[in-house]
Amino acid sequence: MHDTTPPSAPGDIAVSVQGVHKQFGDLVAVKDLDIDIRAGEFFSMLGPSGSGKTTVLRMIAGFEEPTAGRILLHGQDVTRAAPFDRQVNTVFQDYALFPHLSIAENVAYGLKVRGVGKAERARLVAEALEQVQLAHAAERRPSQLSGGQRQRIALARALILRPKVLLLDEPLGALDKQLREQMQFELKQIQREVGITFVFVTHDQEEALTLSDRVAVFNDGKIEQVGTPREVYEFPDTEFVARFLGITNLLSGEAAGRLLGSSEPHSVRPERVHLADPSAPLDGGTVAIAGSVIEAVYAGARTRYLIETEGGTRFISEKQNTQTPRTEPSVRRGDAVSVRFARDHAIAVGGERG
Known part of the structure; x- marks a missing residue:
């Protein structure tokens, strides 16, 4: 503790x-x-x-x-x-x-x-x-x-x-x-x-x-x-x-080692996981994994996405619905996407405080 x-x-x-x-x-x-x-x-x-x-x-x-x-x-x-x-x-x-x-x-x-x-x-x-x-x-x-x-x-x-x-x-x-x-x-x-x-x-x-x-x-x-x-x-x-305490993407073992260079468990909150077009440019501080959307759930103020990546790891991404009410969602089930998050948003579980 x-x-x-x-x-x-x-x-x-x-x-x-x-x-x-x-x-x-x-x-x-x-x-x-x-x-x-x-x-x-x-x-x-x-x-x-x-x-x-x-x-x-x-x-x-x-x-x-x-x-x-x-x-x-x-x-x-x-x-x-x-x-x-x-x-x-x-x-x-x-x-x-x-x-x-x-x-x-x-x-x-x-x-x-x-x-x-x-x-x-x-x-x-x-x-x-x-x-x-x-x-x-x-x-x-x-x-x-x-x-x-x-x-x-x-x-x-x-x-x-x-x-x-x-x-x-x-x-x-x-x-x-x-x-x-x-x-x-x-x-x-x-x-x-x-x-x-x-x-x-x-x-x-x-x-x-x-x-x-x-x-x-x-x-x-x-x-x-x-x-x-x-x-x-x-x-x-x-x-x-x-x-x-809420929803998280918990990466450990082989998945954490492949994406983060460390096999110890890391937590990435869904609100910090973003979906982008696979062809969009990538900066050096961002982790990116190719995947496809297998579920999109509208929940009023936000939409939650479940994505399966090519390596078999599943991610949850959550975004605030800031568009006008009649705007159609830009990401739908079956879409190919790039799952992205800032490397420093992956927090080692039990690691040093930021």
Whole structure:
């Protein structure tokens, strides 16, 4: 695992997971994990189902105890502390709103349990609803709100208690694509306004890249790489990261040796692979391979091409559709093309940072 971000001072660390191992019977869910999450950052744990990310979140929350290792919150060891003794709160995918209570009563619930006075509760609830732009819905029931509105209410209910760390377990998973994308921007804006550390679990690569200050990519109970969205996408440490975080053309062995002069694995992202006429001139810094288009897929904002080269290697090329709407695509299935990319756009997987 490679973390390219500079180290933080101990006082800047909101969550420190140190040598944590978690086992359920014979199943090892988390393997000797170390993570430091800085105060005030939006930190995402990204990975496929069963990779261990949700188990780590539940251990930070106190819903699961580590088999080994320890967890610190702002320097305090909370490994064996109960959930209610930790200054954290959790937002779940199902929101868990009380259907018989109004929106204002749902948001106020945690304050009421803590014994906060009625007048102070009313003031804080009004501020929280204003923050998520739902002050007008204070007297409605959850069933009268849309999925996006219920998500914002769950967020307001968690934030009103002013936790030092907010844990979010795939909170946007139940939303449709358009609403999900809208809520991503709203969630990031709210996090910046309140300045609370957000620890976010998702299996959606685009969501993690959109929201995060840093991303930890999980696989099989361990972290493959930690870094900013740009770092983990542009400079993957492992083949798993290159493949999981978006689409890539992964060249290795004989193909990499023939095209790049090195047999170690290299990643070339599809947006950096261009198709040209085979007779077009070539400059010295460009790799070119003859091939033919075997599939062209129109996807609205972009078109994706699958090309098979003469050496048997398949490439994916992706281009933005910048032409006028009625312009016909210039490359079609069956066309002979030259697959081209700049040599320095082929990134050695796990190699030196550019």
